[in-house]
Amino acid sequence: MMTRPVIPTGWNENGQTSLICEALVQGRRVKISKALVLYHSQEFGNTAAMAEAVAKGLRNSGCEVDLFNTNEGRFDVTRFPQYDCVAFGSPDYYSYIAGGLKTFMDDHYIYDVRKGLDGLTNKHYVLFYSHGGGGRVKDVMSDIFKRVGTLIGKPVDSRGKPDSQVLNKCTALGKELAKAVT
Numbered sequence: 001m002m003t004r005p006v007i008p009t010g011w012n013e014n015g016q017t018s019l020i021c022e023a024l025v026q027g028r029r030v031k032i033s034k035a036l037v038l039y040h041s042q043e044f045g046n047t048a049a050m051a052e053a054v055a056k057g058l059r060n061s062g063c064e065v066d067l068f069n070t071n072e073g074r075f076d077v078t079r080f081p082q083y084d085c086v087a088f089g090s091p092d093y094y095s096y097i098a099g100g101l102k103t104f105m106d107d108h109y110i111y112d113v114r115k116g117l118d119g120l121t122n123k124h125y126v127l128f129y130s131h132g133g134g135g136r137v138k139d140v141m142s143d144i145f146k147r148v149g150t151l152i153g154k155p156v157d158s159r160g161k162p163d164s165q166v167l168n169k170c171t172a173l174g175k176e177l178a179k180a181v182t
């Protein structure tokens with residue numbers, strides 16, 4: 001498939017260059033979806049490896065992808081409305097999600113419900129998680145991320161370091177998410 005790069009257009013509300021989310025594919029204008037892979041990885045890089053595999057699936061399906069590890073800082077929730085879809089990934093920490101992702105969901109609620117920022121909900125999303133043999137974080141993730149929108153596919157898990165089978169499942173999950181928004 002022949003694609004041409006996205007076309008710079010102007011400025012977004014933060015004063016940064018914004019991009020028309022379109023490309024020419026075989027002479028037709030098609031929308032390029034923007035995807036966020038928001039995850040936490042700190043101990044071994046297990047969740048990060050899964051995040052990269054999900055991002056690969058999204059990119060291979062034509063999405064523009066941003067990856068953000070909440071271990072490296074607080075994700076600015078006011079950036080969230082620009083994304084068409086999102087993949088959330090967490091390690092199991094005490095049968096709960098990692099603190100950075102919990103902070104994101106706290107910010108999400110406050111900006112959505114109290115501050116009235118538009119564009120924070122009605123997103124398609126997927127879930128992935130790594131664990132040391134427990135994995136009860138799955139139930140927490142299934143519950144807490146509901147307010148973001150519609151879950152696509154089944155959550156992918158890895159016990160410890162993700163093997164090639166798990167990574168392939170993550171890539172397939174990224175493709176499934178892309179398909180839901182393009």
Ligand SMILES: Cc1cc2nc3c(=O)[nH]c(=O)nc-3n(C[C@H](O)[C@H](O)[C@H](O)COP(=O)(O)O)c2cc1C
Nearest residue numbers: 042043044045046047091092094095131132133134
């Ligand atoms: C503070 C802490 C708490 C953890 N609690 C659990 C747990 O309750 N259940 C579980 O299965 N694994 C638990 N683990 C193991 C991690 O979920 C697992 O090692 C994960 O793959 C780490 O992901 P990362 O390498 O991306 O940081 C815990 C690890 C840490 C550091």
